[in-house]
Amino acid sequence: MSDKRQRARVQGSWAKPLPKQPQRPTEGCAFPSNPVANLKPSWGVGQHAFEFHQSTQPVKLIPSEKVIEKDGDHEVSNGPSGVSRLRLFTEFLPVEEADWMFSKLLAELPWSQKTNYRQGESYGEPRLTCWYGELPYTYAHSTMEANTQWHPLLLTLRQAVDSASGSSFNSLLCNLYRNESDSIGWHSDDEASLGIKPTIASLSLGDTRVFSLRKKPPPEENGDYTYMERLRVPLAHGTLLLMEGATQDDWQHQVAKEYHSRGPRINLTFRTIYPEPAGCRHGGQTLTSGTAPVLSTQHHQRLL
Template identity: 55%
Template sequence: MEDKRQRARVQGAWAGPVNEKPASRSASRASSSRNQVFTGNTQSRVKRGDPLPAEREFIFKAPEEVVRKAPEPRRIEKQGLYEISTSPSGVSRIHLIPGFFDLKEADWMFEQLLQDIPWMQREHIRQDISYAEPRLTAWYGEIPYTYSRLTMQANPHWHPLLIMLKDRIEDFTKNTFNSLLCNLYRNEKDSVDWHSDDEPALGRNPVIASLSFGASRMFEMRKKPLPEENNDYTYVQRLHIPLDHGTLLVMEGATQEDWQHRVPKEYHSREARINLTFRKMYSDPGVAHT
């Protein structure tokens, strides 16, 4: 019996405490966890003593602003038929014919028109202020013409030269005209501001035939902005068309609905220029738009 107790004590001494090994494993895990570091959102593991990884930096970048540039005007000076835009209103076209009349014919016609047309300077009223129109005009046709709240009475007695010019242009364009607005730009200070020939009496998509004599002047066009542009003309298409002595320019299609035009003042000396714009007017606006 004594021998059994001795053997048990010896075996117990050899075995050691029963929970020694599990304690050793737990301590090992604790020691391991103490030697590991969890960093930030990256959850990457590094050993004790190693440098910590740099924290992820958040840098704010503002959205890049879209730089919108106004397009350069397109210059048109060669003879041809140009489709300048397409929209729900239709296709806008211009037909440029430099030298429609040769120089000798054009010289003679210019002198005749300068002397024989009953030129007048009309008065406009804007915000109760009266001012003289910066050019001289005359109106030929069957009915009065009203634009910018100014009514011009029709002169039914066409000068023979005007009848000849109308016939030549009708033969070329295959259109008929019954009215004519004559403009005399006496020098570089005379002008006409931005406008469209879109009065109801002209009907839908009118054909306007413009014939120029005398000093060359720049004819400018700009496309009307889309409704969402809030009448801002900064970024619209633009055309510059030099109209020389004896040049014919025909505007047709949706040009008057979708575009505006002008002859601006200039800052270098110019001689006189005469411009004749032939058109067809309707006494009944209802008929004009059918």
């Protein structure tokens, strides 16, 4: 077999290599065979001196998100506004009772979609709600009227939550997240009608959803949350979460949309509502950190 046919038919790394062809000089060419061999760099290496200066700006790191899953008291911050604290009860309701309560409330509460307003435009909340309380509740520039016709099961749950929290709640905002597309955006429960450093109790029934918190930035950050602390609290069926102290002054919270399929979830948010103080804008008022409405002496005593 000729050498040429052998190379064509044999595959693999051991095939006989082709002989090297001699390089022939290019006729009439003024450049050497390697045109860059004799060229010197023209960008002046060594002609300029560089000196390193340590930056006067502190290096900022984006903090990792912390997860809170264990029962107990969790002090999440302590600043000029005071201590911000979360209290978690992951098995506040037995599973069988929670199942029955979820089904009953899902079927019997007067769920409806509330209309809110942002920059003069209306939009439907991405969830269903209903309100119970002797006073109206205003947030996002929209008011939920007073409703004293409490469902009997809600009265039972309010007594249990009062006992666990040591508070006395007089109102309840019920939220129904129908699926993974329902949500509530970043906000703080800091309306003037909630008083100073309110305690908010959140009882969850149904599918697990993530409750997220982020610390409010100091004034010099100009509203940039990039480098602020973040928390993540999975709220499962029958879980009670209490937000206490300066949590509403120093933190925001949300329940974000999710990409994975989620079943319905009911969130019962118990609050203590006071008549709005004179001089405060009616509802939707966001108080800056360290400020509070002027309440009567009686109201101050009830908050202590």
